[in-house]
Amino acid sequence: MPGKTSGWAFALIAVAALAIAPLWLGTYPRYVISVWLIFALSAVGLNIPIGLASIYSFGHGGFMLIGAYATGVATISWGWPLLPAMLLAVVIAIAVGALIGLPSLRLTGFSLAIVTFAFGYMLFHVVKAFDLTGGPQGLFMPETALARAWGGRPLYYMVLAIFVVGVFWAHSIATGKTGRALRTLGTNEIVAQSLGINLLRAKMLSFMLSGVYGAVAGSLLALVTTYVAPETYTPELSINMFAAVMIGGSGTLVGPILGALFIVLIPELTQSAQNLSEIIYALIFCLVATLFPSGLLGMAKSAIRRLRPQPVPAAVRE
Amino acid sequence: MTDHLLEIQGLSVQFGGVTALSGVDLLVRPQSVHGLIGPNGAGKTTLLNCITRLVRPTAGSIRLAGADLLAAPPHAIAGMGIARTFQNFGLIGELSVLENVMAGMHARHPGGLLEEMLLLGRRNRHERQARARALESLAFTGLSDVADRLVASLPYGMRKAVELARAIAIDPRLLLLDEPTAGLNEAEMERLRRTLRELQRSTDVTILLITHHVEFLLGIADAVTVLDLGRRIAFGDPSLVKTDPQVVAAYIGTEA
Structure with missing residues (x-):
């Protein structure tokens, strides 16, 4: 594992690069990076139940939908300013996250996974059914000042800033008391209880946190793509988010960010293959998941280990 | 009766039709080491699980320094000063x-x-x-x-x-150790004994431990409670393990 200092240095360099790059980059690459950061933020949030608490959630797209639609409806139909609209999205996501977390004590992992999937599935059909949410066409977001000024760079920087804060929080949570509690209950619930961890509270918390990340990501996605359509928030999105976490490396900080890059970039790169693109995408998925079960990050780590000279174990040295 | 840190009275546990514990009493003096012994299936771990609220007894009471443990939710037990180890690790x-x-x-x-x-x-x-x-x-x-x-x-x-x-x-005020000696070699067991002795010397801890290792038990316990098939068959001085014919039959007799 890299040392603490080198980890911070790496993070600093990465953020600096992401901050400087858009000064030169054109609209399209900036758009792709924005979308990556948004999916990465979402994946980092989903990693809290999956990677820390070992609770498999297949409804994360539903939280992104909540974020996008709450922002869309509040700004378009009710004329709210952006910040209160995003706040509304977060509040709804927290409430829904608590609701999904509520049965988590009574259900086994599989049953709970089905509940989360059904939740995302239901929301997808709900927004299609009602006029308030624009029905099957969805909602077109008005162009914000953030997107108009300076070629849309303010919006990019807003996405980057929220991403950085989100990742920092996730790190603080994962390496602190909450993260240890979630990892403990993810390993052994009986032990967790004996150590004083309130299972229901911790599980609900993990869903609420992931909901906040998902909702903020959805809200930003609505702003960046300028429209909110049901087809963006299909149950497939939930599967993609799950895959991003697992392919990148669950339980790590960088893994979900890498995984999000994968699910954003591969479709973009395979676009030229036209109707084969989805098939190529799915095939790459299968390959990566089969070849690197511990994720892209795990693969990178073991590659680095192999390149470095092996330290001789103490027992052999003596 | 309040001179006991842990007071368990008439504790019974049923799993379906099976009686795991039946009217068990257990009294542990403060700052003592209390051995809980008996053959496999005697209900020792079930008793620890009752104390940490992982198993709900069908009858009986459990008090820690007078406080009713059965009124507390499982996750509140650690906060009351009870820590435990597990037979099969919880790391x-x-x-x-x-x-x-x-x-x-x-x-x-x-x-x-x-x-x-x-x-x-x-x-x-x-x-x-x-x-x-x-x-x-x-x-x-x-x-x-x-x-x-x-x-x-x-x-x-x-x-x-x-x-x-x-x-x-x-x-912890009360430390529950479930088979801490299982699988340890002689040197590790001796280190464990020294660590527990040192812990006793430097803190107010009370220890309730399950072990199958007779020599270890005699070397550290101040008192023992013997269970067999969910019933308490004897309690008192650790030397019971060698002198009480009923205990010898139930405990030593089955020991490999």
Whole structure:
């Protein structure tokens, strides 16, 4: 594992690069990076139940939908300013996250996974059914000042800033008391209880946190793509988010960010293959998941280990 | 009766139609080491599980210094000063030894989500305090050298010691040890005995331990309670294990 200092240095360099790059980059690459950061933020949030608490959630797209639609409806139909609209999205996501977390004590992992999937599935059909949410066409977001000024760079920087804060929080949570509690209950619930961890509270918390990340990501996605359509928030999105976490490396900080890059970039790169693109995408998925079960990050780590000279174990040295 | 830290009276547990415990009494004096012994299936672990509220008894009472434990939810037990180790480990293999011990300090470690998101100064201070306490506990159990090793990479005996370090890190009033000697070699057992003796000397801890190892029991216990098939068949001085014919038949007789 890299040392603490080198980890911070790496993070600093990465953020600096992401901050400087858009000064030169054109609209399209900036758009792709924005979308990556948004999916990465979402994946980092989903990693809290999956990677820390070992609770498999297949409804994360539903939280992104909540974020996008709450922002869309509040700004378009009710004329709210952006910040209160995003706040509304977060509040709804927290409430829904608590609701999904509520049965988590009574259900086994599989049953709970089905509940989360059904939740995302239901929301997808709900927004299609009602006029308030624009029905099957969805909602077109008005162009914000953030997107108009300076070629849309303010919006990019807003996405980057929220991403950085989100990742920092996730790190603080994962390496602190909450993260240890979630990892403990993810390993052994009986032990967790004996150590004083309130299972229901911790599980609900993990869903609420992931909901906040998902909702903020959805809200930003609505702003960046300028429209909110049901087809963006299909149950497939939930599967993609799950895959991003697992392919990148669950339980790590960088893994979900890498995984999000994968699910954003591969479709973009395979676009030229036209109707084969989805098939190529799915095939790459299968390959990566089969070849690197511990994720892209795990693969990178073991590659680095192999390149470095092996330290001789103490027992052999003596 | 209040001169006992732990008072269990008439404890019964039924699993379906099976009686795991039947009207068991157990009294543990403060700052003593109390051995809980009996053949496999006697109900020893079930009794510990009742104390930590993992199993709901069908009858009986459990009091810790007068407080009714059966009225508390399972996750409140650690906060009341009860720590335990498990027969088959409850460690997180992918975390370091130090992180495992820190995870065990959940009940005693202030902080949580709010600090982790908004009060980073306090979060980091509490983390440092928890780390310092965890390192003390590791030093106490002779694990300082492996603090940064992943638990999954440690040999069996050391993982046993990590469990003990995690349990004592919260400075418990009552320490419940489920088969701490199982699978240990002579040297490890002697180290365990010394560690527990030192713990007794330096803190007010009361220990309730399950063991199949007669010599270890005689070397450390102040009193014993003997269970067989869910009933208490004897209690009193540890020497019972060698003198009481009923105990010898039930306990030693079945021991390999």
